[in-house]
Amino acid sequence: MESDEDAQMTTDAPISWPTTNGKHKGKGKAVEHPDAHDIENLPWVEKYRPVTLDDVVSHKDITSTIEKFIEKNRLPHLLFYGPPGTGKTSTILAVARRIYGADFRKQILELNASDDRGIDVVREQIKNFAETRTLFSKGYKLIILDEADMMTTQAQAALRRVIEQYTRNVRFCIICNYVNKIIPAIQSRCTRFRFSPLPITEVQKRLDTVIETEGVKLTEDGRKALLKLSKGDMRRALNVLQACHAAYDLIGETEVYHCTGTPQPADVAAIVNSMFSDEFTTSYKMISSLKTDRGLALQDLLNGAYEYIEELELKPHARIYLLDYLATTEHRLAAGANEKIQLTALLGAFKNTVELSTRG
Numbered sequence: 001m002e003s004d005e006d007a008q009m010t011t012d013a014p015i016s017w018p019t020t021n022g023k024h025k026g027k028g029k030a031v032e033h034p035d036a037h038d039i040e041n042l043p044w045v046e047k048y049r050p051v052t053l054d055d056v057v058s059h060k061d062i063t064s065t066i067e068k069f070i071e072k073n074r075l076p077h078l079l080f081y082g083p084p085g086t087g088k089t090s091t092i093l094a095v096a097r098r099i100y101g102a103d104f105r106k107q108i109l110e111l112n113a114s115d116d117r118g119i120d121v122v123r124e125q126i127k128n129f130a131e132t133r134t135l136f137s138k139g140y141k142l143i144i145l146d147e148a149d150m151m152t153t154q155a156q157a158a159l160r161r162v163i164e165q166y167t168r169n170v171r172f173c174i175i176c177n178y179v180n181k182i183i184p185a186i187q188s189r190c191t192r193f194r195f196s197p198l199p200i201t202e203v204q205k206r207l208d209t210v211i212e213t214e215g216v217k218l219t220e221d222g223r224k225a226l227l228k229l230s231k232g233d234m235r236r237a238l239n240v241l242q243a244c245h246a247a248y249d250l251i252g253e254t255e256v257y258h259c260t261g262t263p264q265p266a267d268v269a270a271i272v273n274s275m276f277s278d279e280f281t282t283s284y285k286m287i288s289s290l291k292t293d294r295g296l297a298l299q300d301l302l303n304g305a306y307e308y309i310e311e312l313e314l315k316p317h318a319r320i321y322l323l324d325y326l327a328t329t330e331h332r333l334a335a336g337a338n339e340k341i342q343l344t345a346l347l348g349a350f351k352n353t354v355e356l357s358t359r360g
Contacts, residue, residue: 044238048210050090053098057234058202059087062193066095073139075099077163077172079187081179082195085233092144092173092194099142113147122158130166141170148174149181156183163189197232207237216245221253229260263296268304272312275350283347298339298346302330318356325349 050056054064075095078086097102109129111117126143145151151159163172163186174190176182204227211218218226218241226244230237244251244259257264267290274283290296302310306326314322329342329349 025355031308038197044210044214044242045235048206048238050087050094051097053091053094056087056091056094057206058198058250059091059195062195063091063094065193066091068100070095070098075140075171077167077190078174079179079182079190079192080173080175080195081177081182081192083233085176085235085237086195086198087234088195089144089146092142092175096103097195099139108142108144110146112146113150117145118149119152119154119155119158122155122162126159127162127166130162130170133169140168143170144172144173144175145175146175149176150179153183156186159346160185160189195311198234200227200230200232203227203230203232205236206234210238210241213246214353217243217250219250219252222251222256223255225253229256229262261295261300263294263300263304265304265308267294267296268301268308271301272305272350275347276354280347280351282295284344287343298343299330299333302326302333314353315357318353321356 052065054128056063066075066078078092080092082088093104096108100107109126110125111121115121129141129143148156160183172190174182174186179187179192179194204223207223208225210216222244226237226240229240240256240260241251244255247259248255254264271287271290274286278286287301291298291301306323309319309322309326325346326349332342333339
């Protein structure tokens with residue numbers, strides 16, 4: 001019989017996407033749902049989440065390899081790793097639909113970082129789910145451990161034996177952002193796939209579909225700003241687009257930067273040029289007033305300054321010195337250092353960079 005965890009998965013399961021003869025209606029577009037009101041209220045990230053492996057943006061080498069595993073009924077334990085918003089969770093959910101069909105939620109146990117996943121959960125909940133077989137169904141069940149790099153070392157150590165012991169009944173898919181936080185013993189038991197940041201062209205294709213379907217009014221400079229800020233993260237791109245669409249009728253570059261709280265490129269350029277050329281006190285006052293007016297943090301300015309400096313012509317030793325100091329300042333701010341002190345130190349570093357450049 002199914003365990004208590006199986007029954008719980010069916011009651012707590014989120015909305016499952018409808019299918020027609022096992023195929024998705026309309027690739028990459030909003031699908032029909034029995035309750036149209038519910039699907040309209042969904043965040044676009046969920047509304048446009050890929051349903052089949054063919055819908056997954058980019059990563060065709062990964063999806064085709066997994067497709068062959070499924071066809072030969074030789075799916076191994078999987079380890080997906082890479083930056084956020086690159087399609088790791090969407091891929092494994094598409095795999096589950098491919099294997100189990102519309103009722104895939106009954107055959108999987110999905111645990112996220114928000115769940116308690118200490119050693120007790122591994123010994124009880126995961127083990128109980130793994131050691132039970134479902135009546136009237138052949139094959140294996142699937143356990144998805146999302147954000148697995150947040151699991152304690154002790155929990156991961158306990159998981160090693162569970163993975164080996166119950167391979168006949170279940171397959172594990174371990175998902176994380178940082179593979180170095182997964183112990184080597186688990187890595188060696190899984191087939192690893194790296195999900196790299198999505199190419200900007202692929203992000204743009206999916207965004208164009210959403211923009212057309214939702215009737216979003218987006219200017220060309222707004223599109224470029226959105227793609228630049230996404231940095232290959234589809235989730236971030238869709239969330240920013242939805243937020244801007246809710247706040248503004250027409251979305252341009254200014255609206256995108258306002259909505260995300262990111263400094264405008266013109267402001268960043270003015271600050272960096274001032275740090276290089278203006279006198280110390282003048283530059284400090286200008287940056288402080290701009291930060292107050294725009295509501296900016298020094299952390300935001302550092303990210304913008306880094307991108308702007310990449311385009312400037314600096315001598316190699318001066319560039320290395322400045323980039324190293326930007327990294328040091330970011331580290332200090334992350335540790336809770338005072339912003340005013342770090343700003344004055346950063347100004348000093350820019351003046352030193354000018355001297356290093358003139359010395360040759």
